[in-house]
Amino acid sequence: MALDIFTGVVAVAVFLCIRGFALARRRGTVMCRVRHGQGGWRSGVARYTGGELHWIPFLGLRLRPRHAIARRGLTVSSRRRLTTGEGPAGYWTVVCSAERGPLVLAMSEDALTGFLAWLESAPPSAHLDAA
Template structure:
């Protein structure tokens, strides 16, 4: 009887490992698919409600598509973006270094930029080169859409 139980436990463990490997492979292929299309940067995002504490930081990939920035979670399976940020009407309200407690959940060497897209307040955390690209994307807006970009505090 003990031999059958060990074989059953081994089979279950093998299935669990196989499922985990398939899920990891799907996430890796999805990430590679996003990156191959070009215009992508690593970018963490969190939603900041009008009242209360901001949400948790989520690691993701941002991809520029014309007048929108599509943000996808790194650890996810969706092909559609979790957040779409529109360049037209985007207001940058602040730029800062992450706090000590925040830095633990972010990639090293990032800056945080606070934005408002319509009624949604967000914070984006990205490295220096990604931030330069983001600010250039904002400044490249068509005429008639002034962009005010605050300097870091």
């Protein structure tokens, strides 16, 4: 009985490691953390798909995105480099205003440059709704 439980736990751990490695290596993805409210950071990957940013957490069994953030109406409220105790060294935090409320992302400087370019490359009509 104990051997079966141990085998099951090891199988799930191996699956999560392979899943995380596959997500991180997938073309067009960047490492990105998400925070809602005053909670902690959740690690995952972000992928640009048309007019949406899909965020997939590292811990989880689903391969589908947990968040699909529409570019339409998304605006950057502020951005700054994370301090030593806040998160990974060299990461930037970006506070965005979205339709569902504020969203806080943390990403590397290269990923931030790509994110800002993605936002700016939206069609002119995409920012008409933004208030």
